[in-house]
Amino acid sequence: MNGPQCRHFTMDLKLPIYLDNNATTPMDPRVLEAMLPYFTENFGNAASRNHSFGWVAEEAVDYAREQVAKLIGADPKEIIFTSGATEADNLAIKGVFEMYASKGNHIITLTTEHKAVLDTCKHVEKMGGEVTYLGVQQDGLVDLAELEAAIRPETILIAIMYGNNEVGVLQPVREIATLAKKHGILFFTDATQAVGKVPVDVLKDGIDLMAFSGHKMYGPKGVGAFYVRRKNPRVKVTAQMDGGGHERGMRSGTLNVPGIVGFGKACELCMQEMEQEAARLSKMRDRLEAGLMALEEAYVNGNTEHRLPHVANISFKYVEGEGLMMGFNKDIALSSGSACTSASLEPSYVLKALGLGDDLAHSSLRFGLGRFTTDEQIDFTINAVSKTVLKLREMSPLWEMWKEGVDLEKIEWAHH
Amino acid sequence: MAYSDKVLDHYHNPQNVGTLDKAKANVGTGLVGAPECGDVMRLQIEVDEATGLISDAKFKTFGCGSAIASSSLATEWLKGKTVDQALEIDNMDIVEELALPPVKIHCSVLAEDAIKAAINDYRVKNGMEALVEEKAHH
Numbered sequence: 253m254n255g256p257q258c259r260h261f262t263m264d265l266k267l268p269i270y271l272d273n274n275a276t277t278p279m280d281p282r283v284l285e286a287m288l289p290y291f292t293e294n295f296g297n298a299a300s301r302n303h304s305f306g307w308v309a310e311e312a313v314d315y316a317r318e319q320v321a322k323l324i325g326a327d328p329k330e331i332i333f334t335s336g337a338t339e340a341d342n343l344a345i346k347g348v349f350e351m352y353a354s355k356g357n358h359i360i361t362l363t364t365e366h367k368a369v370l371d372t373c374k375h376v377e378k379m380g381g382e383v384t385y386l387g388v389q390q391d392g393l394v395d396l397a398e399l400e401a402a403i404r405p406e407t408i409l410i411a412i413m414y415g416n417n418e419v420g421v422l423q424p425v426r427e428i429a430t431l432a433k434k435h436g437i438l439f440f441t442d443a444t445q446a447v448g449k450v451p452v453d454v455l456k457d458g459i460d461l462m463a464f465s466g467h468k469m470y471g472p473k474g475v476g477a478f479y480v481r482r483k484n485p486r487v488k489v490t491a492q493m494d495g496g497g498h499e500r501g502m503r504s505g506t507l508n509v510p511g512i513v514g515f516g517k518a519c520e521l522c523m524q525e526m527e528q529e530a531a532r533l534s535k536m537r538d539r540l541e542a543g544l545m546a547l548e549e550a551y552v553n554g555n556t557e558h559r560l561p562h563v564a565n566i567s568f569k570y571v572e573g574e575g576l577m578m579g580f581n582k583d584i585a586l587s588s589g590s591a592c593t594s595a596s597l598e599p600s601y602v603l604k605a606l607g608l609g610d611d612l613a614h615s616s617l618r619f620g621l622g623r624f625t626t627d628e629q630i631d632f633t634i635n636a637v638s639k640t641v642l643k644l645r646e647m648s649p650l651w652e653m654w655k656e657g658v659d660l661e662k663i664e665w666a667h668h
Numbered sequence: 669m670a671y672s673d674k675v676l677d678h679y680h681n682p683q684n685v686g687t688l689d690k691a692k693a694n695v696g697t698g699l700v701g702a703p704e705c706g707d708v709m710r711l712q713i714e715v716d717e718a719t720g721l722i723s724d725a726k727f728k729t730f731g732c733g734s735a736i737a738s739s740s741l742a743t744e745w746l747k748g749k750t751v752d753q754a755l756e757i758d759n760m761d762i763v764e765e766l767a768l769p770p771v772k773i774h775c776s777v778l779a780e781d782a783i784k785a786a787i788n789d790y791r792v793k794n795g796m797e798a799l800v801e802e803k804a805h806h
Binding site: 570571572574575578579590599609610611614646647648649650651652660665666 | 671676679682685687699700701702703704705706707708709710728729730731732733735736781
């Protein structure tokens with residue numbers, strides 16, 4: 253072997269390497285530091301109006317709300333704190349469906365959305381809503397003409413994600429927003445993977461409602477935000493959690509003050525470091541991709557131009573994803589679109605929506621780089637994955653047949 | 669999900685990976701599974717005509733670690749058995765030996781199917797009756 257495979261690894265490379273930053277990110281130590289006082293001495297309830305414990309907590313929440321709002325170009329009053337993006341997705345879709353019932357009952361979304369959106373849409377269908385699940389093009393992007401054609405007089409909401417969690421493609425958010433505005437429809441985007449990684453500006457992008465989460469951007473788990481536009485138009489949603497009327501009545505429940513403080517700090521850090529960090533990550537990601545694409549029959553999934561800087565999704569034909577990961581998973585943590593890694597025994601629905609055959613979907617790996625990923629880790633990964641692919645191909649009957657020129661499509665496989 | 673030590677051992681040190689000459693009359697080849705399902709096994713046996721014993725067995729598998737381990741184990745068990753003894757290998761023996769969790773039982777079923785398919789190919793090639801298709805225990 254030649255190229256990066258031959259590199260000598262420094263002794264201080266710590267294993268295992270974490271390359272699953274789309275699932276969750278480690279918390280930045282600076283975030284933890286900001287949070288700590290709010291577990292112990294500053295433990296007050298932000299809703300306690302009559303004593304200093306409450307005031308201190310409220311002040312911390314207000315400050316965090318500003319930090320969060322600033323990152324996405326919003327007004328702090330437009331930020332509703334939630335337990336995470338899943339809750340914000342539920343609140344957006346169910347909340348709009350209920351609030352705008354007199355206007356219509358139709359929602360348009362994509363088949364490649366996160367389950368938190370898809371399953372919420374399924375729920376809305378049970379409540380009498382109608383949902384159009386649009387397919388995507390081979391590169392994972394929505395076809396805008398198809399989107400416009402799906403709009404009906406009773407359409408109230410377009411729910412399309414900002415960046416995809418599996419393949420990393422960035423949807424044409426501004427064009428979607430323009431389309432929605434033209435037809436007087438609200439536009440909601442799940443921006444969980446995008447906020448903090450690429451510039452997201454709710455005003456410039458024309459977003460009406462948006463969901464995102466702390467733990468995907470080096471903040472804590474269990475805290476997220478729901479952006480609700482207050483002007484042009486003023487958007488309202490029906491609360492899905494009733495109680496003490498917190499968060500302007502849209503989300504009751506005692507605020508998770510330490511979590512919110514951490515989330516705010518995480519947003520501030522992303523704001524300061526995003527530009528450099530995106531450049532660093534995309535350079536590393538491109539190197540990883542180039543290193544792995546040196547293998548025969550390797551394919552990058554999804555649009556390679558409009559995508560998040562830290563994600564690569566690659567299929568290695570004729571080897572199976574879980575089998576592949578087993579070759580290095582004591583040293584490298586990442587995900588596969590293979591059925592075997594999920595409970596459903598079905599390969600990734602996102603990859604299938606991109607038109608990948610089940611065989612290629614089974615053979616995919618998702619690499620999610622992050623703030624703490626280093627060049628040494630990338631070198632190690634290129635080497636380990638390449639070696640395992642080569643080893644498993646020597647063991648793969650499909651590889652042997654392909655090498656012999658057998659047309660695998662023409663074989664009658666015994667499906668079981 | 670954690671893998672058993674035996675699965676890990678077969679995965680990292682697979683036994684009898686390779687290809688036998690399928691044109692030979694004393695070689696039986698079984699190819700089971702499908703790429704769309706995420707696993708394909710090819711298992712081959714070579715029968716010593718003088719002794720009637722399986723003198724060699726080889727496999728190649730596209731699939732998860734448990735599928736690779738199941739086929740590797742199957743080839744080990746096949747060697748030295750008569751064809752009739754080989755037919756008695758049950759998928760649950762593989763499950764037990766490799767401590768496969770319930771979601772991986774299908775890997776052992778596939779290995780049993782591959783053994784039967786290879787034996788069948790050998791029988792047909794040598795003018796014997798094809799086996800009555802008997803579905804393995806799912």
